[in-house]
Each structure stands twice: as structure tokens, then as C-alpha cells.
Amino acid sequence: MSAYEQLMxxxxxxxxxxxxxxxxxxxxxxxxxxxxxPQRAEEMAAMESVLHARRTDPKVxxxxxxxxxxxxxxxxxxxxxxxxxxxxRTSKVPADLAAxxxxxxxxxxxxxxQARSDEDVAAFLPTLKEVxxxxxxxxxxLAAGGDVYDAMIDDYExxxxxxxxxxxxxxxxxxxxxxxxxxxxxxxxxxxxxxxASDKQxxxxxxxxxxxxxxxxxxxxxxVTHPFCxxxxxxxxxTTRTSESDPFNCFYSTIHEVGHAAYxxxxxxxxxxxxxxxxxxxxxxxxxxxxYENQLGRGRAYTGWLYEQMxxxxxxxxxxxxxxxxxxxxxxxxxxxxxxxDEVQYNLHIMLRFDLERALMQGDLAVDDLEAAWNDxxxxxxxxxxDKPSNGVLQDVHWSVGLFGYFPTYSLGNVYAGCLNxxxxxxxxxxxxxxxxGDTSAATGWLRENLQQHGGLREPAATIAxxxxxxxxxxxxxxxxxxxxGDIYKL
Amino acid sequence: MSAYEQLMxxxxxxxxxxxxxxxxxxxxxxxxxxxxxPQRAEEMAAMESVLHARRTDPKVxxxxxxxxxxxxxxxxxxxxxxxxxxxxRTSKVPADLAAxxxxxxxxxxxxxxQARSDEDVAAFLPTLKEVxxxxxxxxxxLAAGGDVYDAMIDDYExxxxxxxxxxxxxxxxxxxxxxxxxxxxxxxxxxxxxxxASDKQxxxxxxxxxxxxxxxxxxxxxxVTHPFCxxxxxxxxxTTRTSESDPFNCFYSTIHEVGHAAYxxxxxxxxxxxxxxxxxxxxxxxxxxxxYENQLGRGRAYTGWLYEQMxxxxxxxxxxxxxxxxxxxxxxxxxxxxxxxDEVQYNLHIMLRFDLERALMQGDLAVDDLEAAWNDxxxxxxxxxxDKPSNGVLQDVHWSVGLFGYFPTYSLGNVYAGCLNxxxxxxxxxxxxxxxxGDTSAATGWLRENLQQHGGLREPAATIAxxxxxxxxxxxxxxxxxxxxGDIYKL
Numbered sequence: 003m004s005a006y007e008q009l010m011x012x013x014x015x016x017x018x019x020x021x022x023x024x025x026x027x028x029x030x031x032x033x034x035x036x037x038x039x040p041q042r043a044e045e046m047a048a049m050e051s052v053l054h055a056r057r058t059d060p061k062v063x064x065x066x067x068x069x070x071x072x073x074x075x076x077x078x079x080x081x082x083x084x085x086x087x088x089x090x091r092t093s094k095v096p097a098d099l100a101a102x103x104x105x106x107x108x109x110x111x112x113x114x115x116q117a118r119s120d121e122d123v124a125a126f127l128p129t130l131k132e133v134x135x136x137x138x139x140x141x142x143x144l145a146a147g148g149d150v151y152d153a154m155i156d157d158y159e160x161x162x163x164x165x166x167x168x169x170x171x172x173x174x175x176x177x178x179x180x181x182x183x184x185x186x187x188x189x190x191x192x193x194x195x196x197x198x199a200s201d202k203q204x205x206x207x208x209x210x211x212x213x214x215x216x217x218x219x220x221x222x223x224x225x226v227t228h229p230f231c232x233x234x235x236x237x238x239x240x241t242t243r244t245s246e247s248d249p250f251n252c253f254y255s256t257i258h259e260v261g262h263a264a265y266x267x268x269x270x271x272x273x274x275x276x277x278x279x280x281x282x283x284x285x286x287x288x289x290x291x292x293x294y295e296n297q298l299g300r301g302r303a304y305t306g307w308l309y310e311q312m313x314x315x316x317x318x319x320x321x322x323x324x325x326x327x328x329x330x331x332x333x334x335x336x337x338x339x340x341x342x343x344d345e346v347q348y349n350l351h352i353m354l355r356f357d358l359e360r361a362l363m364q365g366d367l368a369v370d371d372l373e374a375a376w377n378d379x380x381x382x383x384x385x386x387x388x389d390k391p392s393n394g395v396l397q398d399v400h401w402s403v404g405l406f407g408y409f410p411t412y413s414l415g416n417v418y419a420g421c422l423n424x425x426x427x428x429x430x431x432x433x434x435x436x437x438x439x440g441d442t443s444a445a446t447g448w449l450r451e452n453l454q455q456h457g458g459l460r461e462p463a464a465t466i467a468x469x470x471x472x473x474x475x476x477x478x479x480x481x482x483x484x485x486x487x488g489d490i491y492k493l
Numbered sequence: 494m495s496a497y498e499q500l501m502x503x504x505x506x507x508x509x510x511x512x513x514x515x516x517x518x519x520x521x522x523x524x525x526x527x528x529x530x531p532q533r534a535e536e537m538a539a540m541e542s543v544l545h546a547r548r549t550d551p552k553v554x555x556x557x558x559x560x561x562x563x564x565x566x567x568x569x570x571x572x573x574x575x576x577x578x579x580x581x582r583t584s585k586v587p588a589d590l591a592a593x594x595x596x597x598x599x600x601x602x603x604x605x606x607q608a609r610s611d612e613d614v615a616a617f618l619p620t621l622k623e624v625x626x627x628x629x630x631x632x633x634x635l636a637a638g639g640d641v642y643d644a645m646i647d648d649y650e651x652x653x654x655x656x657x658x659x660x661x662x663x664x665x666x667x668x669x670x671x672x673x674x675x676x677x678x679x680x681x682x683x684x685x686x687x688x689x690a691s692d693k694q695x696x697x698x699x700x701x702x703x704x705x706x707x708x709x710x711x712x713x714x715x716x717v718t719h720p721f722c723x724x725x726x727x728x729x730x731x732t733t734r735t736s737e738s739d740p741f742n743c744f745y746s747t748i749h750e751v752g753h754a755a756y757x758x759x760x761x762x763x764x765x766x767x768x769x770x771x772x773x774x775x776x777x778x779x780x781x782x783x784x785y786e787n788q789l790g791r792g793r794a795y796t797g798w799l800y801e802q803m804x805x806x807x808x809x810x811x812x813x814x815x816x817x818x819x820x821x822x823x824x825x826x827x828x829x830x831x832x833x834x835d836e837v838q839y840n841l842h843i844m845l846r847f848d849l850e851r852a853l854m855q856g857d858l859a860v861d862d863l864e865a866a867w868n869d870x871x872x873x874x875x876x877x878x879x880d881k882p883s884n885g886v887l888q889d890v891h892w893s894v895g896l897f898g899y900f901p902t903y904s905l906g907n908v909y910a911g912c913l914n915x916x917x918x919x920x921x922x923x924x925x926x927x928x929x930x931g932d933t934s935a936a937t938g939w940l941r942e943n944l945q946q947h948g949g950l951r952e953p954a955a956t957i958a959x960x961x962x963x964x965x966x967x968x969x970x971x972x973x974x975x976x977x978x979g980d981i982y983k984l
Contacts, residue, residue: 022513
């Protein structure tokens with residue numbers, strides 16, 4: 003066997019073990035008996051130690067040194083790029099620093115949850131300082147003289163820089179602030195009210211998943227507290243949740259996770275259990291969940307079909323017609339919480355976090371000043387004051403577990419979804435006629451053909467450019483939002 | 494760290510990975526989406542390769558050589574014994590032979606299933622010859638000059654020999670044949686008839702599991718085709734099945750698996766994720782499932798309580814009273830199939846297989862003569878001829894997957910259960926009064942205290958002797974069966 007073949011055989015086993023570890027995480031969140039938690043922690047640690055040993059195995063370094071990328075085809079070079087990156091990254095971070103980060107962030111999550119419940123920022127700050135300090139050390143090790151925050155972003159969105167993101171976000175922010183203000187000053191569509199039985203929600207949510215092409219022969223849906231998607235290739239499981247007063251939460255959580263799952267289920271089978279057999283980045287992943295959820299699922303055409311499905315399942319639920327229902331689905335509400343935010347406000351939440359965590363990582367903002375900075379920025383963009391820490395700086399788990407550089411990928415996903423939607427509409431001009439029948443196959447087929455099947459073959463920006471014919475830009479998303487909400491709110 | 498501490502730390506990770514591999518198997522049987530099978534095979538193979546590498550790691554041999562067992566306490570010596578045995582066993586079998594066995598048995602299972610479905614013994618024989626030949630080679634490697642079949646039994650029932658088992662079985666067989674003949678000549682209790690809704694069966698089966706102390710905080714029940722129990726320690730999951738015409742199948746499958754689970758859930762928490770943190774052998778494991786299912790669950794006292802539960806769940810189902818119900822639960826039926834056999838006939842099935850596979854392994858029976866030998870023996874013990882291969886030599890999967898030495902542990906389990914039941918009744922004289930209320934806690938408490946909590950601390954026979962005060966013997970089981978069925982059938 004050539005060095006490349008040996009490396010790929012070794013990588014195949016590592017990928018399979020990675021799937022096992024992922025499914026263990028799914029089991030833990032979805033169906034594990036509660037008392038199993040301490041043993042599960044040991045099992046996860048054992049899997050992690052095996053995976054870490056394989057990712058840093060000196061044999062990998064030797065094979066990498068031996069292989070001449072020029073002798074490989076495009077797929078081979080892409081595989082090599084992913085393996086090399088993972089190997090170098092893991093080798094750059096000292097083992098004792100990695101262990102210390104794992105230990106501190108594991109503890110920090112509980113401290114954060116307690117502080118949030120107690121509305122006590124001060125109780126969280128000493129721990130957050132530790133996390134920030136350790137993550138900055140890690141960033142310095144990874145950056146090797148370059149920008150610390152860029153090195154962190156690279157983990158989630160390869161080859162993207164903070165400066166590029168900042169340029170994009172800074173251009174979008176004033177228009178989003180203006181759109182938000184105009185929408186909230188206008189007359190709002192009716193709110194949904196009433197009670198919607200959980201079992202009926204689950205029956206309909208399975209129908210919606212199927213309408214978006216979710217492949218139940220290679221996946222399943224379970225109920226959890228915080229919905230997610232897990233796995234690659236032939237076993238991609240999604241989760242959802244139900245609230246009897248808010249069926250949209252169930253339906254759009256499902257459609258969102260189906261978007262993630264469609265990406266993983268749609269990758270070319272030749273790439274199964276290889277480094278390019280996964281979604282290429284958090285941002286591109288989020289572009290799939292977001293375009294399924296928003297541009298397709300919350301559009302006038304699909305909500306027209308959904309309106310009929312809901313009437314069939316729940317009877318009359320007090321919304322007069324499909325047009326009114328379209329407004330109800332897309333109603334913009336005041337609020338503090340990112341995860342509850344609508345299409346108009348969501349990105350403002352992200353931009354706030356991006357600017358703050360960038361300043362933290364670059365040493366321009368002290369942890370002690372974080373709450374004040376958050377509250378000032380929130381007031382500036384949203385027009386009212388944060389009323390309590392759980393609605394402000396303590397609302398998200400991310401920083402407690404050391405996820406710096408992750409937040410911007412949510413908005414990158416929205417930006418990419420805007421670009422893809424524009425290209426898709428161009429390619430399939432009569433798309434809405436199909437969506438109005440609950441038929442998403444032209445849309446999901448286009449996305450699979452042009453994006454999903456390629457997995458990690460190209461870097462994120464190139465992945466979007468390959469599908470759309472143009473470099474990512476915030477402009478299509480802004481145009482889409484201004485048109486959609488201008489129409490609904492008669493601006 | 495001492496060599497022993499290093500060995501135990503290494504073993505801890507191996508044990509945790511073993512639990513992960515086991516849960517992957519549970520997932521596959523219980524809830525995996527069907528199309529995931531090819532990927533799952535890769536994942537299982539990856540886990541196996543990791544586990545095999547750890548079990549044969551030269552570091553283990555070095556630590557073993559360095560440790561002086563005399564310096565260890567009883568627990569330490571038991572841990573060492575298990576690790577040493579596994580290491581030596583894996584090291585004795587040449588890697589290419591092990592790989593060949595894995596390959597051939599994996600293929601053989603499909604060929605057996607097809608042959609059984611086609612009622613075509615000849616189609617299975619060439620493959621069975623391969624399996625027998627490879628397993629004999631493996632047995633020779635393990636036996637190192639000793640008895641080949643003994644070496645195989647040792648995998649499932651350490652320190653038990655074929656000669657000991659044969660002496661026990663040969664003494665039991667005539668009395669079982671006689672009991673069977675007498676029972677089938679007498680008037681039989683009423684058969685259960687009617688339809689019993691699956692969801693009501695599942696509701697009641699959960700109640701039965703709880704009545705036997707199954708800990709749902711460290712386990713769960715799911716439905717499968719072939720019920721089993723999976724996992725050790727804090728995550729021990731059981732499975733059951735429903736048939737609307739046969740609720741006893743569901744209820745007694747559940748109680749049987751609860752017996753297995755009680756053993757694993759009941760082992761001392763100090764032994765968690767160590768080599769002695771599992772049931773010590775197949776036979777001792779089966780003793781727990783069998784005493785729960787039969788001596789306790791099918792006794793007059795507990796079935797009296799179960800009768801009331803079934804009436805509450807299903808209404809009148811045509812059995813007049815608790816006494817008649819006790820007969821119905823224990824009705825002995827003619828039949829060919831081991832897995833459907835009752836307490837009277839089950840062990841005759843096992844003895845048949847034991848004698849045949851022992852002769853195969855010792856070279857005293859040719860694979861070509863196996864079917865004739867089976868049919869002759871069946872006619873002798875059961876009094877009528879096998880009508881088709883799927884009711885005869887092709888009925889069980891075991892031989893196709895190379896499980897030789899496994900069958901006798903089913904009857905050893907029954908024998909051990911007989912011994913334990915005798916000791917338990919002595920220790921808790923008013924047990925039936927409690928069982929009649931559906932309260933099994935005195936019985937399950939005694940088993941946990943005297944057997945389950947010790948896990949792999951002692952070898953199987955010593956485990957039984959520790960609990961009962963005497964070496965295992967077939968006599969208590971025979972006395973129990975003759976009394977119970979003599980009473981029900983008025984012999």
C-alpha cells in the first residue's frame with residue numbers, strides 16, 4: 003500500500019470511531035437513563051483518549067511527510083488537507099493545556115448554569131476569566147504569531163478571518179437595525195394562540211420532515227430539551243421538542259435539523275467515513291438548516307401548504323386564512339433571547355457576541371467590563387435595556403464551555419443561505435408553485451446537487467461559490483429580509 | 494504508580510470501551526434505522542480492532558509479569574485473574590486464525606438462515622464443516638494438549654469441564670424424560686386464548702419489571718425481535734417483545750431479562766468498569782434470569798398476583814381463578830423448539846446439543862452424521878420424530894456463528910437456579926406470602942446480597958457455593974421440577 007492508502011485506511015477507522023463517539027453523545031441527550039451519567043462520562047473520556055491518540059499518532063505525521071499532494075487528484079488533496087489540518091492543530095496545542103481547558107470548561111458549565119439561575123454575574127466572572135485566559139493561550143499556540151481570534155474561527159469556519167466577518171457584519175448591521183425598528187413600529191400580524199396536542203405535533207412534524215426529504219431509513223426523530231442533529235453518512239439522527247402552546251417551535255426546529263441532516267445524508271457515498279464525508283464548516287452547515295427553515299419553510303408558498311396541514315391536524319385554530327397564517331409564522335416580537343429571535347433580529351444578537359468575544363480574545367475588553375459592554379450594545383441595537391443577566395450576558399452556554407469563534411458561524415450560515423436562495427430561485431423560477439404543494443424536491447435536489455453532495459471537498463467560501471457562482475456576500479440576505487418583511491409589515 | 498495500578502488504569506479504559514461497543518450492539522438491535530447497517534458494521538469493526546489491540550497490548554504482558562499476586566488482596570487477585578486469562582487466551586490464538594473464524598462465521602450466519610428457510614441441511618453442511626474445523630483448531634490452540642471442548646467451555650463457564658457437566662446431565666436426563674412423559678400423559682391445564690393489546694402488555698410488563706426491582710434510573714425497556722439484556726453497571730438496558738395472542742411471552746421475556754439486568758445492576762459499585770464488574774459466567778448469569786423467571790415468576794404465589802394484574806389490565810380473559818391461571822402459565826406443550834420449551838423440557842433440548850457438539854469437537858461425530866444423530870436422539874428423548882430441519886438440527890443460530898461450549902451454560906443456569914432457590918427458601922421461609930403480594934424484595938435482596946453484588950470476584954462454582962453453602966448439584970432442580978409439575982399435573 004502507498005503512504006496515502008495507509009493513511010486513508012488509518013483515517014477510515016478513526017472516522018468510524020468518531021461516528022461511534024457522536025452516537026454516544028446522541029444517546030446521552032436523547033434516550034440515556036439519567037443515572038447512567040457518571041459511567042457515560044468515563045465512556046466518553048475513553049473514546050476521546052482513543053481518538054486523540056489516533057489524531058496525534060506519529061505514523062500520521064510520517065505518512066503526511068511521505069505523500070506528494072501533486073500525485074493526488076482533487077479528492078485526495080482535499081482528504082489530505084483535512085487530515086493535515088487536524089494533525090497540525092492537535093500537535094500545536096500542548097497536551098497539558100488541552101487537558102486543563104477540558105477540566106475547567108467542564109466545571110465552568112455548571113457554574114454558569116447556577117449563576118444564570120441566580121442572576122449573579124459576579125459568581126461566574128472568576129471562572130470565565132480562567133476560561134478566557136486558557137482559550138487565549140490556546141489561540142496563541144494555534145496562531146503562531148498570527149491573530150488569536152482568527153485561529154479560533156478557523157476551527158469552525160476554515161480560511162475565514164475576523165476582519166472579513168467584521169467587514170460583512172458592519173455593513174449589514176445598520177440596515178438590520180433600521181429594518182427591526184420599522185417592523186416593530188408597524189402593525190403586527192396576529193399571534194398564534196390555543197393548545198396543540200404534543201402527539202399531533204409529532205405526527206405532523208414527521209410529515210414535514212418527509213416533505214423536506216428527510217430519509218427515515220437512515221435516521222430517526224426523537225424528542226429532547228434542546229434539538230440537534232447527530233451523525234454522518236448512513237445514520238443521521240435528528241431531534242425536536244414540543245410545547246403545547248407553541249407548535250411552530252416543534253415544526254421549525256424539525257425543519258432546521260432536517261436541513262443539517264440533509265447535508266450529512268446527501269454527501270456523496272464515495273466519501274463515507276472519510277475526512278471529507280462531513281459538512282465542511284459550521285457556517286455552511288447552518289446555511290442548510292437556515293435555508294430549509296427560513297427561505298423555504300417560512301416562505302409564503304410553503305406556509306400556505308403548512309396552514310392546510312395544521313387545519314387538518316388541529317381543526318380551526320383561529321387564523322383566518324393562509325395569508326394571515328404567513329404573517330403569524332413570521333411575526334417579529336420584542337425579546338432578549340437569541341435562540342427565540344426571528345429572522346430580522348437574530349443576526350443582531352450574533353453581531354453583538356462577535357464584537358464582544360473578538361475584543362475579549364484580542365485583549366481589548368476585560369472580562370470585568372463584559373456585562374456593561376453587552377448591556378450598552380444591546381440598548382444601542384434593540385432600543386431598550388437588558389432587564390436581568392439571564393436575558394443578557396448569561397443567556398448563552400457558549401463562552402462557559404470555551405466556544406469562542408463559534409458565534410459568527412450562525413450569521414455566516416444566514417448569509418450563505420441568502421446567497422444560496424438567490425441562486426436557487428434563479429435556477430428554479432417556478433419553485434414557489436411546488437412549495438405551495440408541500441413539494442420541496444426541486445429545492446432540496448438543487449441544494450444536494452450543487453452543495454450537499456460535495457461535503458468537505460472545497461473550503462467553505464469555495465463551497466458557496468461553487469454552488470452560487472459568486473463569492474459569499476451579505477447583500478442577498480439583506481435584500482431578501484427587506485423585501486419579505488417590508489411586504490408582511492407593509493413598510 | 495505501581496504496575497498493578499497502571500494495569501488497572503489501562504483496564505479501566507478498555508472496560509469503558511467495551512461498554513461503548515456493547516451499547517452500539519444494543520442500538521443496532523433496538524433502535525437503529527435499517528439503512529445504517531453497512532456503516533454500523535464498519536463502526537463495530539473499528540471498535541473491535543481497538544479492543545483487540547488493547548487486550549493483546551504487550552504492555553499488559555509486561556505489567557502481568559511484574560505484579561506479585563501475593564501482594565494483592567482478594568479483589569486484586571480476582572482482577573488479575575480475569576485480565577491474565579483474557580490476555581493469555583487472546584495471545585494463544587494466532588491472529589490469522591481469529592480473523593479467519595470471524596470471516597467464516599460472519600458469512601455462515603447468512604448461509605444458515607437461508608438453509609433453515611429452505612429446509613435444506615445439505616446447503617449448510619459445507620459451511621458448518623469449515624466452522625467446526627476452524628473452531629477445533631482454535632480449541633487445540635487454547636487447550637495446549639488438553640481437551641479441546643473443555644477449552645471452549647472455559648470461555649463461557651470458567652473452570653467447568655465437559656466431564657463434570659456430562660456427569661451432571663447424565664444423572665438428570667432419565668428423570669427429566671420420565672417427568673416429561675408423565676406430564677404429557679396427564680390432563681393438561683387450560684390454554685390461554687384471546688387477544689391482548691400490545692400497549693397494555695407493555696404497560697403491565699413495565700410494572701412486572703419494577704416488581705422485580707428493575708432500576709429504570711439505570712436502564713430502559715425497548716421492543717425487539719429477540720429479547721436480550723445489554724450493558725453493565727449504571728446503564729443496563731433490557732428488551733422485550735409482544736405478541737397479541739401470547740402475553741406470557743412478553744411478561745416472562747421481561748422477567749427473564751430483568752434477572753440478567755439485576756445481576757449487572759447489582760454488582761458492587763466499587764467494581765464499576767473493572768474486569769470483575771460483570772456477571773462471572775454465562776451459567777451464573779442464566780441462573781439469575783431463570784430464578785427470576787421460573788422459581789419466582791412462574792411460582793404459585795407470584796402468578797396469583799399476576800392474575801389480578803392481568804384482570805385489571807385486560808378484564809376477564811377466560812381463566813376462572815388464580816389456581817387455574819397457575820396451571821395455564823405452566824402448561825407443558827409438545828414441541829420441537831428449544832426457545833419455546835417449558836421448564837420440564839428445556840434441559841432435554843440442551844443435553845441433546847451438549848452431547849452432539851462435544852462429539853463434534855472431540856472428533857467423535859462427523860458433520861455429515863449430525864442430522865441423523867440429532868433426529869435419533871430427539872426421538873429417544875421426546876418420543877416423536879423431527880418433522881423438518883428447521884424444527885431440528887437447523888433451529889439454532891449458535892453453531893453457525895461458532896458458539897461451541899455455550900449451550901450447556903443454559904442448563905447450568907437452571908441447575909444453579911435450583912440450588913439458589915433451595916437456599917433462598919431456607920433463608921426466607923415466608924417468601925411466598927410476599928410474592929403473593931407482588932413483593933419480590935426479600936428474594937431479590939437475598940440474591941443481591943449473596944450473589945449479584947460479587948460480580949466476578951469468585952469463579953462460577955465458587956460463586957454458587959458462596960451463596961448456597963454447597964457445591965452446585967442437579968438434585969435441587971430435579972426435586973423442584975418433580976414437586977411442582979407433580980402437583981400441577983396431579984401425578
